[in-house]
Amino acid sequence: MAAFVDVFLMLLLIAGTMAVLLVRNLFVATMLLGIVSFTMALIFISLDAVDVAFTEAAVGAGISTVLYIGTLALVGSQEKDQPKFAAGPMVICIAVGAVLYYATYEMPPFGHADNPVQTHVGPRYIQDSPTEIGVPNMVTSVLASYRGYDTFGEVTVIFAAGIGVLLILRQRRRRKNEDDETDVPLDKGKTGRSGSLSGLGSEHDLIPHVIAKLLIPFIFVFALYVQFHGDFGPGGGFQAGVIFAAGIILYALVFSLDLARSVINEKVILFLISAGVLLYGGVGVASMLLGGNFLDYNVLSSDPVAGQHLGILLVELGVGITVTAAMLAIFYAFVGRADLIAAKAEQEKN
Numbered sequence: 001m002a003a004f005v006d007v008f009l010m011l012l013l014i015a016g017t018m019a020v021l022l023v024r025n026l027f028v029a030t031m032l033l034g035i036v037s038f039t040m041a042l043i044f045i046s047l048d049a050v051d052v053a054f055t056e057a058a059v060g061a062g063i064s065t066v067l068y069i070g071t072l073a074l075v076g077s078q079e080k081d082q083p084k085f086a087a088g089p090m091v092i093c094i095a096v097g098a099v100l101y102y103a104t105y106e107m108p109p110f111g112h113a114d115n116p117v118q119t120h121v122g123p124r125y126i127q128d129s130p131t132e133i134g135v136p137n138m139v140t141s142v143l144a145s146y147r148g149y150d151t152f153g154e155v156t157v158i159f160a161a162g163i164g165v166l167l168i169l170r171q172r173r174r175r176k177n178e179d180d181e182t183d184v185p186l187d188k189g190k191t192g193r194s195g196s197l198s199g200l201g202s203e204h205d206l207i208p209h210v211i212a213k214l215l216i217p218f219i220f221v222f223a224l225y226v227q228f229h230g231d232f233g234p235g236g237g238f239q240a241g242v243i244f245a246a247g248i249i250l251y252a253l254v255f256s257l258d259l260a261r262s263v264i265n266e267k268v269i270l271f272l273i274s275a276g277v278l279l280y281g282g283v284g285v286a287s288m289l290l291g292g293n294f295l296d297y298n299v300l301s302s303d304p305v306a307g308q309h310l311g312i313l314l315v316e317l318g319v320g321i322t323v324t325a326a327m328l329a330i331f332y333a334f335v336g337r338a339d340l341i342a343a344k345a346e347q348e349k350n
Helices: 002-021 026-046 049-077 087-106 118-131 139-148 148-178 207-229 237-255 259-265 266-289 304-349
Strands: none
Touching: 026 049, 026 148, 049 148, 049 237, 049 304, 118 139, 139 148, 139 304, 148 266, 148 304, 207 237, 207 304, 237 259, 237 304, 259 304, 266 304
């Protein structure tokens, strides 16, 4: 039965991927991408990779779909009837794919008993992490402690991506304002109206408002549960940050962007996106000041296991703060860009 389910999910994944390539309506393609991501999450669950499935569902099927829809508000939902064939990018993709495929021959055989992961890497984590880290969820032990350097690098990449998107979109908005001599504010995204993405329908749309009021508190509570329960079960800062950001984005879409900005504005977001990285790195610096190595949590307490728990709690909190702020920064930037275009169209109409 399990083999039948796996085959069905793989066929569904292939069918969804082919459909994304063939459909011409970009909104339909976005919905199909969400289905593909959710199917991928189900495959990860069948492989007992629950933490990865959690991340795929939250990021791939959740927040990415919202950002794609925000992008469609800028570029439209219909693909060009006669897309231009670009030979250069295709040649580059084929060449990179060929190099990656060739590189796989230098890797150890998949599933071989003599692979390093089978001989000393995996057994090392399985046998020693319960006594060294004392965290039931071994994935959290590996990501936040043993691979703390790698996770710190990932958080830094998220920070850089959020700042990069803000800089690019804000620069484009400034140039647009200078060329068109519009008076649209850059930071607040107000257009003298509710904004093209500042709310779903009117204030009389009862169902979205009521459903959002019922769901948003539970979304925030669930995000906090995922954040502070990641050492016992699937979850952690990455997943919690995306879920928390999704709650605020839902609030902005339903009740207006201006109300969302009154809760958390761009200045607060910029502070938080930096504070999360500084908190993570600060734990490493504190470890060094206490006589240990960078991100050596053992020295944070008289009991090494308690120090590990404290260090993991702090770095995961830093991850959650940075991911939340980065997702909101990207969303606000896209929404502001869409509002600018809508304001220009309305100005030309008048």
